[in-house]
Amino acid sequence: MIWLLGERKKILLIHGMCQEIGDGIDYDKLIKRFGCQKIDEELITRFERVTGKKAHHFLRRGIFFSHRDMHNILSLHEAGKKFYLYTGRGPSSESMHLGHMIPFMFTKWLQDVFNVPLIIQLTDDEKVMWKDIKIEQARTMAFNNAKDIIAVGFDPGNTFIFNDLDFIGKCPSFYQNMVRIQKCVTYNQAKGIFGFGDSDVIGKITFPSIEAAPAFSTSFPFIFDNKVVACLIPCAIDQDPYFRMTRDVAARLKLPKPALVHSTFLPALQGAQHKMSASDPNASIFLNDTAKQIKNKINKYAFSGGRATVEEHRLLGGNPDVDISFKYLTFFMEDDERLEEIRTTYKSGELLTGDLKRVAIEIITPFIQQYQARRAKVTDDILSEFFKIRKIVV
Structure with missing residues (x-):
């Protein structure tokens, strides 16, 4: 997902997952802690060979630096099989900033290189739960941010965007997958992953299932005709705990584990x-x-x-x-x-x-x-x- 470090950064820091040192975040430590794999020269070389395209400078320079199962995605492409991209944004301002552009720019490039469909989730419901924002305000920010995202250059012919507050009630299959995911994760597991406390509203506890559901193609029967299609998620590294949970759930639901590719963060003007x-x-x-x-x-x-x-x-x-x-x-x-x-x-x-x-x-x-x-x-x-x-x- 393309939600960058925000209020959930506190959760990650509490659990020691996002160790900040001297001039910024120790990304090598995060790779070891999360158990993902570093994007190395071997993967970049294979990427260029399989796609016939020069690797994006975000890959060459380590801006997208780690992954889960990216080799599986390349194998699917080699075999002529399709997958889809899934990413998103938690709308928290009327206008996005430069840092928000990084993952969307890379997602657009991936979509062009692989010629695959893209699903973009706007978690306006999440912002209502985590911040002092009314539903109406969250929806307005979601639509404004959607225009920001569209301006990256996405094509409506192969890109579907939705905001949670409006979409979930219109798509029974999406909600049904949410319930399937919720049945697979106990409160103790969610508490251990995300650091929920006794004073957190119950909406926060159920939210991970909403973020996980788009990683399964069966959540969108109007797009995939109920076919099981693999998923690749470009996201910031702070989202990895959500999708490690999703990957565990996938095995129990007998669905493909989503692959991931993780980005670093564009630092603030004041320093890394x-x-x-x-x-x-x-x-x-x-x-x-x-x-x-x-x-x-x-x-x-x-x-x-x-x-x-x-x-x-x-x-x-x-x-x-x-x-x-x-x-x-x-x-x-x-x-x-x-x-x-x-x-x-x-x-x-x-x-x-x-x-x-x-x-x-x-x-x-x-x-x-x-x-x-x-x-x-x-x-x-x-x-x-x-x-x-x-x-x-x-």
């Missing part, structure tokens, strides 16, 4: 020990920010890996590993050679912090402006196409 947050306008670059706002935020708030003075920087060089402007370039600059040139010259002291920030502004500003132009064209009628319960291309 923070994350972009929809609730902090100075920590995030939002998709509706103006060019002036983007420039001001990067210049004023982007944590620098440079030295205290120009002279010291020229002598000792900067540290690109902690510099936020450089980190953003690793996400949004596709040119590997240019990125390496910037890294080398910054590390040597030839490139100053101000110069590096200027490059980041020059890359991110047009990216967002082009996105905003697409977003402006997403009408209510286009939105309705994606939400319509219908057959899509499978």
Whole structure:
């Protein structure tokens, strides 16, 4: 799922699953703790051989860094068999920020490479349970965020989007799968996985079954004609506990375990020990920010890996590993050679912090402006196409 670290981060931290250290999250530790597999050169090489496509720079640079059963997905593709993609968003703001774009950009690329259907879940019900948000407000944010997502470039011909508050009552098969999942997980198991306490509302306890249900194709008979189809879930690493539970349930339901591919997080402007947050306008670059706002935020708030003075920087060089402007370039600059040139010259002291920030502004500003132009064209009628319960291309 593409819900990034939010209120559920607290649950993960309580259980020691998301160890934050020095300059950010220890992703290698998470791989060991969760028991997933690192995306290595062998997998990337096989991916390129099977698909005939160069690996996305998110794969090449370790932005998507771990997986479960990705080799199985490649074997299905080699055999000419279809699977589907499933991802989502927990709407918590009127506009998404730059960090939210990362998984959706990768999902769009996966969909294009494999030519498979995509299901996107908007968990507006979750936000009502976890935050002080009314149902009406959550639904409005879900529809606004859906327009943000559509503007990534998804096609209604092979993409279905739904929000939980409206959809679940319209699809008996989805609810029936929720109940099947609920019967397979005890309260003690849910408490152990998610850290629920005695004061949590009961809606939180049942929510994992809602997030799990889209991982089974039988939840969408109008799309898959009740056929059993494998699923690949691109998601942020904090979602893995939900889908480890789902994979355990799958075995009991005699359904395919969903495969997963996990992303890192785009850090906040203040540094890699923070994350972009929809609730902090100075920590995030939002998709509706103006060019002036983007420039001001990067210049004023982007944590620098440079030295205290120009002279010291020229002598000792900067540290690109902690510099936020450089980190953003690793996400949004596709040119590997240019990125390496910037890294080398910054590390040597030839490139100053101000110069590096200027490059980041020059890359991110047009990216967002082009996105905003697409977003402006997403009408209510286009939105309705994606939400319509219908057959899509499978």
